[in-house]
Amino acid sequence: MPTYEYSCERCGRFEEFAPISAQKREVCPTCKTKVERVIGPGAGFLFKGSGFYTTDYRSSDYQKKANAEEIPIAPKGLKE
Numbered sequence: 001m002p003t004y005e006y007s008c009e010r011c012g013r014f015e016e017f018a019p020i021s022a023q024k025r026e027v028c029p030t031c032k033t034k035v036e037r038v039i040g041p042g043a044g045f046l047f048k049g050s051g052f053y054t055t056d057y058r059s060s061d062y063q064k065k066a067n068a069e070e071i072p073i074a075p076k077g078l079k080e
């Protein structure tokens, strides 16, 4: 069964196990306040994917700079 995450104004976020065919929860089971469904793992994965891409880009850019700095050092080492 998938886990659904809801956000309650009074209780904060809570998770609920429910069959995929179950109706979307409208109110909090504790305080009966209207709840909002929190975006599921699918969107979270996309967000992480985007973050990973940014990190990867920075990493390769850093490596380019690191390699550029190594170029003057390498011939010097070979001469000695």
Ligand SMILES: [Zn+2]
Pocket (backbone or CB within 6 Å): 008, 009, 010, 011, 012, 028, 029, 030, 031, 032, 033
């Ligand atoms: Zn509540």
